[in-house]
Amino acid sequence: MEENPKGTKQKILDISEQLFAEKGFDNTGIDEIARKVGIAKSVIYYHFKNKKEILDTLFNNFARDLVEKKKEVLERFLSLKGEKRSIGKMYRYVVETFSETNPRMLKILLMESIKKTSDISLFTLWDMNYDFVTTFYGDNIPETFKQDLKDIMFESFFMMLLPQVGFHVLLQGYCKHYGLDEAKTVKKMKSITKTYFDEHWVSRIWKQ
Secondary structure (H helix, E strand, O other), X not given: OOOOXXXXXXXXXXXXXXXXXXXXXXXXXXXXXHHHHOOOHHHHHHHOOOHHHHHHHHHHHHHHHHHHHHHXXXXXXXXXXXXXXXXXXXXXXXXXXXXXXXXXXXXXXXXXXXXXXXXXXXXXXXXXXHHHHHHHHHHHOOHHHHHOHHHHHHHHHHHHHHHHHHHHHHHHHHHHHHOOOHHHHHHHHHHHHHHHHHHHHHHHHOOO
16 A cells, blocks of 8 residues: 555555544544555654644545536536526525535534534634635625625525535435435525525625
């Protein structure tokens, strides 16, 4: 494995992500990661100084990929014309992109948020999300959005992001428990999300 250090490092990250999502960060040890990867524990310390650095790297990679995907979504939105280019559709695209990105990392972030002992959490990612959106749109952001930013962040986190994250984290287990078709359940959730954005978010939050 040491002949391909880049491949080894990625495998450490992949196995760590799997274990952190299944067992939790605190309940996963370096010994177990090394055993699952099939390497000596010392090899992990060659690539990472400790378990926290593995978590930080997973988060940074996740955040980087999310920003790239969000940028693609927003650029696609800006290319739309007329009625197709609605604020509701834009925000729906953003939230769906956020919540559909890597359910295992969302689960890790949700667990870390509940613990309240880590600087890696959904709150950290949500701050980054708003920083990115406001920077991307610049002067095109409505004044009402800028003035009511704290209220908007509060409502969008608890009424949109958290339900979406919970949905994608629990989707497979829920469908298995109730004998539902996963693809149809996702489609139903998108319909509910569309209704919320089009009938509530645009009219009340954006005041347009």
